[in-house]
Amino acid sequence: MINCIIVDDEPLAATLLENHISKIDHLKLVGKAENAMDAYKLLQNQKIDLMFLDIQMPHFNGIDFLRSLSHKPKTIFTTAYREFAIEGFELEAVDYILKPITFERFFKSVERVLRNITSSGEDFIILKTEGIHRKLSLTEVLFIESQGNDIKVTLSTREHFISKSKITDLESVLHSKGFIRIHRSFMINTNYVTAFTNNEVILGHYTIPVGRSYRQEFEIFISKIFKNKLL
Incomplete structure (x- = not known):
């Protein structure tokens, strides 16, 4: 509170x-x-x-x-x-x-x-969706997709919510919270990465494309996170 x-x-x-x-x-x-x-x-x-x-x-x-x-x-x-x-x-x-x-x-x-003050230290975002303001823990968020003037937030439970927001606004907030932009339309929670290639990332049941202009940043991220673990 x-x-x-x-x-x-x-x-x-x-x-x-x-x-x-x-x-x-x-x-x-x-x-x-x-x-x-x-x-x-x-x-x-x-x-x-x-x-x-x-x-x-x-x-x-x-x-x-x-x-x-x-x-x-x-x-x-x-x-x-x-x-x-x-x-x-x-x-x-x-x-x-x-x-x-x-x-x-x-x-x-x-x-x-x-976004910055909570009594428990929990990281979360609050999005207006379907006429209400919904609190979403960042540990629940799988990825965020830009859809025109809206964003679609998909959770690890496979639920999703649509909100009137811009992915660029969330990017500045979530970049230091374990999220990375890998495409003009997609930002992912890196904690859920289960497999990847140079062109796509797999998050459980979902396959997300890696945009050409984001590929270098993604490769840097992979090299840092999986350093000495890539065979």
Whole structure:
């Protein structure tokens, strides 16, 4: 569970964020503050993983408040003003969302945090499929296939899910998690490789082609993983 707080002096904006948070099982709202001083008290009294922080607040704006913290939680700026975006990202904010905030935009931002903060350390992705947001453990994912504007995620159980995402977006996240892109349309979980040639990879019941432009990277991967084991 990810403990989060809302720091915003606008009641309607805070209520909207609270409603968005309630729709995501892994988020737990543990407090709300209307100004920086009240927010500081919340941060001192309990462990906060994620802070939704407005910028224009009385007495002490959100940028200066975050800059003043020696131990900064993951922070998503929520504001009506575009001009502070550069300063926000210089403070290593997770995201900078402009009001009014739709749930779709909110979830896209929170997903970045969910990929990196879990209480158990489990690696997972969250994909919107069939109208719901589904959590998939990376150990379950066999391969990912690009299908136009969608991706098809196939699991080791042979189940599959379709989601409105781009394979390039997942590639940057999963590259360090044991996944490798072997084709313009395919990214595989290398833990499931059971056989291979220069032109294809076998993952259990599935045979995946190796694209010409990805062949060199795949060969480097094979040489590293199976070093001194190739006969």
